[in-house]
Amino acid sequence: xxxxxxxNLTTVEGLTxxxxxxxRRALARIISHIENNTHLARPLLAQLYPRSGQxxxxxxxxxxxxxxxxxxxxxxxxxRQRGLTVGIIAIDPTSPFxxxxxxxxxxxxxxxxxxxxxxxxxxxxxxxxxxLAQATxxxxxxxxxxxxxxxxxxxVGVGQSEVEIASTAYTTIVVEAPGLGDEVQAIKAxxxxxxxIFAVNKADRDGVDRTVxxxxxxxxxGSPERFQVMHHGRMLAIDLPEVNALPTGxxxxxxxxxxxxGSGAEELADAIEAHRQFLAESxxxxxxxxxxxxxELRMILRDTLLxxxxxxxxxxxxxxxxxxxxxxxxxxxxxxxxLIHGA
Amino acid sequence: xxxxxxxNLTTVEGLTxxxxxxxRRALARIISHIENNTHLARPLLAQLYPRSGQxxxxxxxxxxxxxxxxxxxxxxxxxRQRGLTVGIIAIDPTSPFxxxxxxxxxxxxxxxxxxxxxxxxxxxxxxxxxxLAQATxxxxxxxxxxxxxxxxxxxVGVGQSEVEIASTAYTTIVVEAPGLGDEVQAIKAxxxxxxxIFAVNKADRDGVDRTVxxxxxxxxxGSPERFQVMHHGRMLAIDLPEVNALPTGxxxxxxxxxxxxGSGAEELADAIEAHRQFLAESxxxxxxxxxxxxxELRMILRDTLLxxxxxxxxxxxxxxxxxxxxxxxxxxxxxxxxLIHGA
Numbered sequence: 001x002x003x004x005x006x007x008n009l010t011t012v013e014g015l016t017x018x019x020x021x022x023x024r025r026a027l028a029r030i031i032s033h034i035e036n037n038t039h040l041a042r043p044l045l046a047q048l049y050p051r052s053g054q055x056x057x058x059x060x061x062x063x064x065x066x067x068x069x070x071x072x073x074x075x076x077x078x079x080r081q082r083g084l085t086v087g088i089i090a091i092d093p094t095s096p097f098x099x100x101x102x103x104x105x106x107x108x109x110x111x112x113x114x115x116x117x118x119x120x121x122x123x124x125x126x127x128x129x130x131x132l133a134q135a136t137x138x139x140x141x142x143x144x145x146x147x148x149x150x151x152x153x154x155x156v157g158v159g160q161s162e163v164e165i166a167s168t169a170y171t172t173i174v175v176e177a178p179g180l181g182d183e184v185q186a187i188k189a190x191x192x193x194x195x196x197i198f199a200v201n202k203a204d205r206d207g208v209d210r211t212v213x214x215x216x217x218x219x220x221x222g223s224p225e226r227f228q229v230m231h232h233g234r235m236l237a238i239d240l241p242e243v244n245a246l247p248t249g250x251x252x253x254x255x256x257x258x259x260x261x262g263s264g265a266e267e268l269a270d271a272i273e274a275h276r277q278f279l280a281e282s283x284x285x286x287x288x289x290x291x292x293x294x295x296e297l298r299m300i301l302r303d304t305l306l307x308x309x310x311x312x313x314x315x316x317x318x319x320x321x322x323x324x325x326x327x328x329x330x331x332x333x334x335x336x337x338x339l340i341h342g343a
Numbered sequence: 344x345x346x347x348x349x350x351n352l353t354t355v356e357g358l359t360x361x362x363x364x365x366x367r368r369a370l371a372r373i374i375s376h377i378e379n380n381t382h383l384a385r386p387l388l389a390q391l392y393p394r395s396g397q398x399x400x401x402x403x404x405x406x407x408x409x410x411x412x413x414x415x416x417x418x419x420x421x422x423r424q425r426g427l428t429v430g431i432i433a434i435d436p437t438s439p440f441x442x443x444x445x446x447x448x449x450x451x452x453x454x455x456x457x458x459x460x461x462x463x464x465x466x467x468x469x470x471x472x473x474x475l476a477q478a479t480x481x482x483x484x485x486x487x488x489x490x491x492x493x494x495x496x497x498x499v500g501v502g503q504s505e506v507e508i509a510s511t512a513y514t515t516i517v518v519e520a521p522g523l524g525d526e527v528q529a530i531k532a533x534x535x536x537x538x539x540i541f542a543v544n545k546a547d548r549d550g551v552d553r554t555v556x557x558x559x560x561x562x563x564x565g566s567p568e569r570f571q572v573m574h575h576g577r578m579l580a581i582d583l584p585e586v587n588a589l590p591t592g593x594x595x596x597x598x599x600x601x602x603x604x605g606s607g608a609e610e611l612a613d614a615i616e617a618h619r620q621f622l623a624e625s626x627x628x629x630x631x632x633x634x635x636x637x638x639e640l641r642m643i644l645r646d647t648l649l650x651x652x653x654x655x656x657x658x659x660x661x662x663x664x665x666x667x668x669x670x671x672x673x674x675x676x677x678x679x680x681x682l683i684h685g686a
Contacts, residue, residue: 159502
């Protein structure tokens with residue numbers, strides 16, 4: 001008979017060992033260290049990074065009112081029935097996981113939360129400029145390193161940052177619903193471009209066929225290689241020519257769901273698995289890994305350079321430059337040259 | 344009788360002279376130069392910046408379905424009746440100004456567009472990371488320099504970037520509406536913190552009193568100095584202690600409107616003017632100018648440093664580092680140190 005090892009959750013070694021052993025308190029603490037950017041955050045990330053790369057990361061986005069949180073919920077249950085563990089990150093302010101939504105949703109969520117194969121974390125939509133995307137990437141990595149088979153990120157498909165965060169997943173699902181005042185909300189926001197799979201939720205409502213038809217029409221208007229290639233290449237990457245050539249040949253499925261009844265959830269999970277398979281076989285997974293890496297490097301490099309430059313400037317000089325811009329004596333672009341090269 | 348001077352819209356001097364003379368084609372071209380970042384963009388911004396600083400900048404944000412575009416429309420008409428010129432920037436994908444929304448909204452918008460005292464520009468919600476906020480700031484500055492008395496920025500109060508953009512205005516209006524599935528949408532998104540004025544639109548609907556009451560309760564829960572101080576100080580600024588001390592004493596008005604009938608628009612315009620007055624007398628305007636300047640400097644400095652660093656790196660070295668991160672050999676924070684200091 002072996003004694004239970006005592007667990008030290010105050011050190012990097014203790015936390016990462018406990019995480020590997022499936023300790024959920026360790027997981028929650030590690031995420032807190034990262035969110036609060038404590039002195040343990042960087043060493044933890046460095047330790048955990050090599051253990052990541054196994055999870056399939058799924059982005060789910062759509063306008064408020066499409067019912068995507070409920071869809072996340074039933075999708076997680078399907079994955080659980082298939083023996084897969086699921087991490088959920090909600091950065092949608094209207095999600096029950098993030099503290100919004102109605103009592104019924106909260107009850108449904110709690111029912112998931114009782115399962116140790118599911119870990120739910122909400123992240124604030126507010127923070128320093130650009131900080132949310134980086135913090136989300138770090139928490140995804142931790143859930144990945146913790147051994148979750150599927151990591152789902154739920155965001156609102158209305159904000160620029162939120163759409164970008166969802167689009168860094170391996171498989172991105174755009175959720176539509178009939179009767180939101182317009183046939184296809186996503187068209188207006190330009191989030192069609194990032195979809196690997198469409199879910200038309202609330203498919204028991206009037207107008208579902210119009211919504212599906214509108215999506216099909218939009219897809220036919222697109223080029224065969226899909227918008228996505230342009231999108232990912234243009235927007236996110238450090239300039240890497242090969243990254244612009246994501247594999248072609250994926251037929252975008254449109255799946256009707258009624259999340260409140262669980263219907264369509266199996267088909268949606270199947271479509272995700274099929275896309276995962278497609279990425280693995282086509283080389284798309286490796287390309288997206290490079291794209292994700294390039295995006296992260298770009299964000300971190302940018303913030304690191306900024307912090308270093310600001311730390312290196314005399315506060316009085318910095319204030320004088322800010323004043324000269326505030327008083328419209330110097331335009332901000334010229335002022336930035338002064339900050340870099342001295343006045 | 345003098346001859347009409349010939350206008351050259353291909354040079355910085357020609358464009359800025361034409362802009363000063365009220366030439367709308369010059370205005371549109373200048374904005375295009377900025378959006379496309381042509382070689383004229385920087386010289387134009389440098390020339391125009393000293394002429395800016397006169398406009399009152401108004402941010403309007405709220406969830407989709409609150410009717411904020413219609414409110415912008417009627418507000419612009421009230422300003423016009425008071426003899427003020429109005430520039431409108433829409434970065435809300437559901438706004439009729441940005442190409443979304445229904446036929447009725449578009450007709451209402453066109454009716455504004457026929458007035459030379461109104462200039463409407465929509466901006467894409469997509470682009471390089473952080474690029475939208477900077478491009479928006481630049482276009483606001485151009486409209487300001489062009490002599491518009493009031494500049495209105497309409498964004499969606501669901502996305503992080505969009506909320507941040509609206510919150511850099513002098514006066515920020517958060518629009519609520521009853522019956523959107525929850526009493527106060529803004530509470531969930533945390534956008535209460537940035538409001539100077541609340542508009543409860545669609546006030547002819549059931550539940551309007553509940554919405555107003557929920558807002559009042561939230562305001563009473565807040566500290567007397569209001570959330571805003573923390574918000575602005577924490578999130579946006581280069582570290583400048585004084586910026587954290589915005590003036591107190593502004594009683595947040597809650598104004599009921601029915602934008603489709605134009606009712607409440609006069610009161611809303613009055614509240615905006617009262618807030619403008621308050622900022623001028625309390626010193627808040629100068630503080631917000633410093634805050635805006637610090638925010639812009641931070642964004643531009645960050646991007647300038649990144650571009651310089653990337654330009655200076657060997658492409659093959661950069662690719663090797665990206666690969667090592669993509670293959671999980673090195674974590675991105677360590678890799679960024681390699682990019683800065685060499686491997």
